[in-house]
Amino acid sequence: MRPRHLSRRAVLAGGAVALTACSGRSPAPEAPPPDSPETVLLKSLVAEKERTVALYAALIGELGGKGAERLAPFMDRHRAHLDELRRHLPAAALASSSASPPPSGSPSQGPSGAPSTSPSPGAERGPSLSRLRELERRAAAQRPRQLATASPGLAQLIASIGACEAVHAAALPRSL
Known part of the structure; x- marks a missing residue:
């Protein structure tokens, strides 16, 4: 029987495995693949809708009574949008997006739909009908x-x- 010869590549690969096993360290985990452009867009839209719902909720909380009655249907539609957008997110993306809180302030996005780094004008202002x-x-x-x-x-x-959203912009009351 003829002795079996291992290729240099096989010997090196086996040595790397043995070194890893001996050192007690496992190889570095691979980074998860980057999100698809559509997933990035969906995450951006979800974060934007979360901020929009929060702004409506804050104004409704301040106004109470009749103001709340008039604004609640607008907020409910945004919640429905949010639910539907979340249904389109892959499960892994949904888990990672809920792990980190959405950025504060009003939505500001670049041309691709990705969040912009520059704050929108008046992002520090409180809730108001004109801001909505x-x-x-x-x-x-x-x-x-x-x-x-x-x-x-x-x-x-x-x-x-x-x-x-275009209808909301036109239909929001001028005052409450």
Whole structure:
């Protein structure tokens, strides 16, 4: 019987395994693959909707009574958008997005739909009808740019959300 010869590559690979086993350290875990452009967009939209719902909730809390009655349907529609957007997120992305709190302030996104690093004007202001109206107007205006990285089904959802936001901007009461 002829002795079996191992290739140099096999010997080196076996040595690396043996060294790792002897040192008690395991090889460094691989970084998770980066999110797809659509997942990045969805995470951005979810964070934006969370901020929008929080702003509505804050104003409703301040106003109470009739003001709350008039604004609650607007907030409910944003909650429905949020629920639907979350349904489109992959399970792994949903877990990672809930692990970190959304950034504070009003939504500000770049042309790709990814969050912008510059704060939007007046981000420090408290809740008001004019701030909600401006937020709705800006959100509706950025939806067409966000369609470029979306699948057809998601693009339809984003377009519908944008239409709703445009109606909100026009339908929000001027005063309460």
